[in-house]
Amino acid sequence: MNLSEKLAAHPIFTRVAQVAAKEGLETYVVGGYVRDLILGRPSKDIDFTCVGSGIHLAQEVAKTFEFHVPLSVFKNFGTAMLKLDDWELEFVGARKESYRQDSRKPLVEDGTLQEDLERRDFTINSMAISLNPDNYGELIDPFDGIKHIKAKLIKTPLEPGITFSDDPLRMMRGVRFAAQLDFDIESETFFALTTYAPRLQIISAERIIDELNKIILCPKPSYGFKLLFASKLLHEFFPEMVELQGVDSVDDKSHKDNFYHTLQVLDNLCLATDNLWLRWAAILHDIAKPATKRFHPKVGWTFHGHEDKGARMTPGIFKRLKLPMDERMKYVQKLVRLHLRPIALVKDEVTDSALRRLLFDAGDDIDDLMALCRADITSKNNKKVQKYLENFDRVEEKLKQVEEKDQVRNFQPPVSGEEIMETFGISPSKIIGDIKEEIKEAILEGRIQNNPEEARQLMLQIAQEKGLYPIQKP
Numbered sequence: 359m360n361l362s363e364k365l366a367a368h369p370i371f372t373r374v375a376q377v378a379a380k381e382g383l384e385t386y387v388v389g390g391y392v393r394d395l396i397l398g399r400p401s402k403d404i405d406f407t408c409v410g411s412g413i414h415l416a417q418e419v420a421k422t423f424e425f426h427v428p429l430s431v432f433k434n435f436g437t438a439m440l441k442l443d444d445w446e447l448e449f450v451g452a453r454k455e456s457y458r459q460d461s462r463k464p465l466v467e468d469g470t471l472q473e474d475l476e477r478r479d480f481t482i483n484s485m486a487i488s489l490n491p492d493n494y495g496e497l498i499d500p501f502d503g504i505k506h507i508k509a510k511l512i513k514t515p516l517e518p519g520i521t522f523s524d525d526p527l528r529m530m531r532g533v534r535f536a537a538q539l540d541f542d543i544e545s546e547t548f549f550a551l552t553t554y555a556p557r558l559q560i561i562s563a564e565r566i567i568d569e570l571n572k573i574i575l576c577p578k579p580s581y582g583f584k585l586l587f588a589s590k591l592l593h594e595f596f597p598e599m600v601e602l603q604g605v606d607s608v609d610d611k612s613h614k615d616n617f618y619h620t621l622q623v624l625d626n627l628c629l630a631t632d633n634l635w636l637r638w639a640a641i642l643h644d645i646a647k648p649a650t651k652r653f654h655p656k657v658g659w660t661f662h663g664h665e666d667k668g669a670r671m672t673p674g675i676f677k678r679l680k681l682p683m684d685e686r687m688k689y690v691q692k693l694v695r696l697h698l699r700p701i702a703l704v705k706d707e708v709t710d711s712a713l714r715r716l717l718f719d720a721g722d723d724i725d726d727l728m729a730l731c732r733a734d735i736t737s738k739n740n741k742k743v744q745k746y747l748e749n750f751d752r753v754e755e756k757l758k759q760v761e762e763k764d765q766v767r768n769f770q771p772p773v774s775g776e777e778i779m780e781t782f783g784i785s786p787s788k789i790i791g792d793i794k795e796e797i798k799e800a801i802l803e804g805r806i807q808n809n810p811e812e813a814r815q816l817m818l819q820i821a822q823e824k825g826l827y828p829i830q831k832p
Contacts, residue, residue: 359504361487362495364395370447374406375489377418384409386471386486386498393482396507397539406449407474407486413438416449453477472500476515479528480535481506484515510541518550526557529591530569537573537582551589558594563680566595570679574637577628580621587617598675599641601648606659613659616647619736626733635686636726639693640733646671669695693727696720700731703756704749713760714802717767724767728754764808766801772813773797782821783829796820 365371371387378385385408394401408415413431416438420429428441440447454469454477469477471486478484481501488496497504501515512532514521522529529551536543543551558566573582583599586592593600603617624640631637646667652660672691676683699716702708720727728750735746761767775790784790797806797813797820806812818828 359497359499360495361395361497365487365489365495370404370442370445371489373422374415374419374447375491375494377422378408378415378489379491381410381415381418383411383415384471385415385489387489388475388486389478389483392485392487392497393503393507395487396485396504402444403446403448406447406489407452407471408449409452409471412436412449412451416440416447419447419449471498475500478515479521479525479531481513481515482535506544510539511544512536512541513544513547514550518547519554522550522554523557526554527561527565527569529554529558529589530561530566533582533585533589533591534569534572536585537576537579540578540581543585548585548589551591555590555594558591563595563678567679567681570596571634574624574641575632575634578625579628579637580625583621583624595679598645598648598671602644606651606653608653608659609655611653611658613651613661616644620644622736623730623733626736627730630729630733631726633726635689636693636730638681639690639697639726639730642668642672642675642690642694643697643730643734644668645675645694665695665698689723692720692723693730696727697730697734700728700750700753701734703753704746708753708756710760710764711803713757714764714766714804717757717761717764718769718802721767721769724757728757764801764804766808769798769801769808771798772801772808772810773817778817778821781817781828782826784826789824789826792824793817793820 365387374385385406387404388407389405391401391404393399406412406415413433413436416429416431420427420440430439430441432438435450436453437448437450440449452469452471452474454473475484475486475498481503483503484499484501485503486498488494488498506513512535514528514532532543532547532551535541573579573586576582583592587600587603599617599620602620603615605612605615620641620643623643624637627637627640644661644664646664647661649671650661650664650667652662654660669691672694673683673687675681676687676690681687696716696719699719703712703716717724732747732750735743735750737743771794773794775786775794778790778793779785797816800806800816801808801813806816821827
């Protein structure tokens with residue numbers, strides 16, 4: 359296969375080829391860019407491998423531009439990076455690697471192109487395109503990467519036990535590639551995943567979660583999670599999700615499998631959003647069901663309070679998985695806590711007070727919450743699903759009407775603590791918070807309108823009941 363026409367789409371390849379020839383460096387485009395070029399997938403990351411110094415090649419390429427091109431050199435790794443607009447060009451010398459049992463950090467030596475390609479994770483990433491004058495554009499494919507692309511197959515270039523034992527993160531990458539490309543994992547390669555899954559313990563949580571998030575961002579992440587579960591990789595870092603799997607039965611009464619339900623919710627949600635943290639809310643929305651599962655002879659299986667328990671579990675899961683402990687965690691926690699609330703509002707007799715409270719609690723995240731709740735409707739009965747979705751349409755219309763009238767979505771107290779202190783001549787104290795809370799409750803209950811005039815009247819009434827009177831201004 360000659361790919362010179364495809365290389366002509368970007369002038370960087372000609373530039374690198376000319377510099378490499380001048381410097382006498384045998385040079386190739388390698389790895390993921392080659393795979394994506396063949397698959398027709400967009401990619402802005404190009405890896406160049408030369409037999410010699412990749413740093414020297416990068417420095418010489420950078421000199422050929424008439425403008426400044428940012429160059430980063432990583433001497434410890436023998437690599438250099440050029441930034442060209444939104445393109446990232448990485449240069450490295452061909453190398454061979456060996457590993458210690460307790461580390462994924464390799465011992466690196468200079469090597470041939472063949473040795474460089476065989477150290478890579480999968481055959482679809484173990485291809486190269488020559489930039490050399492005698493065979494420019496020729497594909498070098500020693501491990502049948504093209505064949506496996508056509509067969510939609512993930513396979514290691516070497517015996518999979520060697521590939522995975524050397525660098526266990528490759529197991530997560532294999533699942534991620536399968537999920538992103540909708541490929542199968544070759545049988546021996548998959549068997550090695552199950553065998554070497556415990557080796558994942560030497561990988562940092564940060565590296566694992568980086569791969570997991572890429573799986574979550576796939577168009578259909580359930581496929582990746584099913585592979586993680588079947589291979590036992592998921593068991594190594596996310597036991598809470600593993601515990602969702604399974605069905606218990608007592609007296610012919612069963613509950614649904616909450617693992618597969620969660621994956622269906624996740625896939626449903628992915629049709630509507632690519633928001634990573636909203637997708638995490640889908641993953642965690644029922645995470646506390648195993649901890650709250652109870653059987654009642656009359657009503658069957660219950661999971662009372664799983665939304666509150668799940669919200670309490672969220673920070674611990676985020677911390678252990680090295681997910682961000684900031685507003686993103688709080689956002690997921692809030693959606694987990696609130697995910698049952700809209701379902702309770704589908705009844706026709708729902709009060710405006712209940713709608714106001716939901717708007718107050720959800721704030722700007724009300725639309726995301728409703729998207730999660732819509733995704734949470736999973737049933738094989740299409741008529742039942744349609745009925746629930748129509749009910750949600752009505753709830754959303756009611757929420758819109760109440761918000762237009764009462765404006766509580768981003769509630770700001772119409773009377774501030776400073777105004778209360780100034781009105782009654784008092785210092786900061788608990789009574790100020792009590793007055794503000796009563797005003798807020800009156801607005802949410804619909805006893806007064808959300809405006810300063812009615813709020814001030816109620817403030818005076820509440821204060822009088824507490825023995826406070828406005829100070830007389832001179």
